[in-house]
Amino acid sequence: MTGDPEPISADARKALEQELSDLHEERKTVAATLKDSDEVGDRADQADEIQRADQLNRLDERIDRIEDRLRQAGIAGPVPTDKVGVGTTVTVRFADGTTDTLHIGEIADARDPKLVTSDSPLGRALLGRAPGDSVSYDAPDGEATAVVVSLGTPGDQG
Incomplete structure (x- = not known):
């Protein structure tokens, strides 16, 4: 955090x-x-x-x-809309070129496979970042990178 x-x-x-x-x-x-x-x-x-x-x-x-x-x-106060925070939906592009839309959450939920907890390596790296920011984090296979593409999903209003 x-x-x-x-x-x-x-x-x-x-x-x-x-x-x-x-x-x-x-x-x-x-x-x-x-x-x-x-x-x-x-x-x-x-x-x-x-x-x-x-x-x-x-x-x-x-x-x-x-x-x-x-x-x-x-x-x-409320969940930020201009940077990644707990409760944010964020689309990231990984080093291999794949993109994924994830939810930054407080606690793990087996029902939400797209949830990334805020205290996980990726979650910590994303907190406070804005679209266009690059992050590095520890992954099982070593250090990995990702770029924040956008916040929210196309259907979100903010």
Whole structure:
């Protein structure tokens, strides 16, 4: 990311809010299984308690990250239309001459094969770029390049 708070699209915000809701529910469920620390149990019980406590910590960390991200997005304002940001649809031309229209997203979504997360090598390279800009990024086969052709799709109004 660019260091400044990054805006996110309405769809990305909705997905993060749903994940946050799911995490809060999961946290309630896990917290309800923790025993009173005064209860004495065998080593297996203690190991289970430690595992659940670790799970609670992981859930709390993810909840904090999502809440921070949503706050930052609120400060950042709307998705930019003149440069690549989270929520932007961008057409890029790769070094081999192929072009592809991609969506820069906040979180991975297996249902969207054209989604590139903003924290992936290509996503980070594209953030803040405008049409005509060249980018370099780390690809599985080594460093790769691409050129930002346009923002949005022909049917977009901005």
